[in-house]
Amino acid sequence: MGFLRFSPGDPKWASPVTGEDRNWRGAFKPPKNAFAFSPNRAEDFVSEGKGKSMSAVESEFNEPERTVPFFGRTYDETMELLLSARHYVANVQPGEFSQIEPGERLHLNCEALRLTTRLAQVMAWLLAQKAVAAGELTRAEAQGDAYRLGAHTLCLADTDARVAANSKKLGALMAQSRSLFERVARLDRQFDG
Numbered sequence: 001m002g003f004l005r006f007s008p009g010d011p012k013w014a015s016p017v018t019g020e021d022r023n024w025r026g027a028f029k030p031p032k033n034a035f036a037f038s039p040n041r042a043e044d045f046v047s048e049g050k051g052k053s054m055s056a057v058e059s060e061f062n063e064p065e066r067t068v069p070f071f072g073r074t075y076d077e078t079m080e081l082l083l084s085a086r087h088y089v090a091n092v093q094p095g096e097f098s099q100i101e102p103g104e105r106l107h108l109n110c111e112a113l114r115l116t117t118r119l120a121q122v123m124a125w126l127l128a129q130k131a132v133a134a135g136e137l138t139r140a141e142a143q144g145d146a147y148r149l150g151a152h153t154l155c156l157a158d159t160d161a162r163v164a165a166n167s168k169k170l171g172a173l174m175a176q177s178r179s180l181f182e183r184v185a186r187l188d189r190q191f192d193g
Helices: 039-047 054-059 072-097 102-133 161-166 168-190
Strands: none
Touching (some): 072 168, 161 168
C-alpha cells in the first residue's frame, strides 16, 4: 500500500493493521522494534522481558547465515529520513521554490535528486542485509554487484553551499543523508574483508 494523502488527525488516517494513529508527517510509523531484532542484538530481546536466557536466544542462531547482523537502528534512521525527504518534496519545496529564480530552482532540484538517490541506495542495501539475515539471500549473493551500495561518485559529491542558503531544510537533509551514506559505505566495505 502506498502513502495516501489524508490530514494527520483524520479518523480515517489510522493503520489498517493495528489501528494506531499515524505519525505527524501523515505516514504510518512502524512499531519501534519492528525491524530491530537481529542475532547480534539478542540482549535487547532478553531485556524486553521475553523470558529467554541469552544462551537460549543465541542457540537459535547457530547457523552461519543466521549470524549476519541486521542494522535495525540504521534502517529506522533511513526510514525517518525517507519520510522527511518525502514531506519536504511534497509540502515544503513547492513553497520555497516559488521565491527562487529558475536557474537556482533547477540546481535545488538536482540536489533533491541526489538526496533521494542516497536514501534509495542505502535502503536497498539495508533490505539486502535484511534478506541475508532472514535467510532469503546468501552472504555471497549479497556481496554481488546487484546488492552492493552503488552510485558512490554521485552520492559522495559535495553539496553546493547555495543549497543551505536557499533552503535550510534541504541543506539539513543533505547533510544527514550524506552522513548516513558514508556510514553505510563503511559497513559495505567491511563485508569485503
